[in-house]
Amino acid sequence: MENIINLLVDKFIEIEKRTLLVLDQLSDEQVNWSPNEASNSITNLIVHISENIHERISKGINNKDFIRNRDAEFENxxxxxxxxxxxxxxxxEELKDTTRNMTETAFLRTQVVRDRERTHLDMLFQCAAHFSEHMGQILYIxxxxxxxQYVTTTLPKKKIT
Structure with missing residues (x-):
């Protein structure tokens, strides 16, 4: 179980660091720019990721009160x-802390997302994949x-021991 936790936390750290490295390269105007009316800005994508964490982690795993308005995440x-x-x-920070403190029993508990029951472990892997997809969009924008002038955000690889 420790290997799974470390794998997930490492992936969340990578997504966080690379996204922050991109933000450091951009101005306020640039993070709010979108390629066209049908596309999202970096602002939309970051708000969407954050709201996803609040829904699936804060509420779904940590049992905090939260009501999500998903449509608003994609408005101008x-x-x-x-x-x-x-x-x-x-x-x-909440995502990483929650993952680090998960027990095997907690991983096997479930939550309902979009009318589908999923284990917390499945939800965390889904979050890693989902956030990686959006990070790719952020990098591309x-x-x-x-x-x-773009500076790569690729992080050095860890040695496998």
Missing amino acids: MYRTKAELKHIFEQSF AKIILDD
Whole structure:
């Protein structure tokens, strides 16, 4: 079980670090830019990830009160880069802390998401995949904006021991 926890936490740390490295390269205006009316801005994507964490982790695992308005996450909105970093860091802190403190019994408990019952372990793996997809979108938007000024966010690989 410890290996699974470490794998998940490492993935969440990677997503958090790479996303924050991208945000550091952008201005307030750039994080709120979207390629067209049908696409999301980095702001939308970060708010969406945060709300997903609140729904599935804060409420679903930690039993905190939370009501989600998913549609609002994709409406036109403006947040500063500093606000986005704060939102992202707070959400990921709870995500990582919750994952680190999970027991085998807790992993096997369930929650209902979109009319489907899932174990907390399944939910955490789904979060890792879902957030990785959105991180890719965030990176791509940054590359479009920054062009040749974009600095890669790829982290050095860990040695396997």
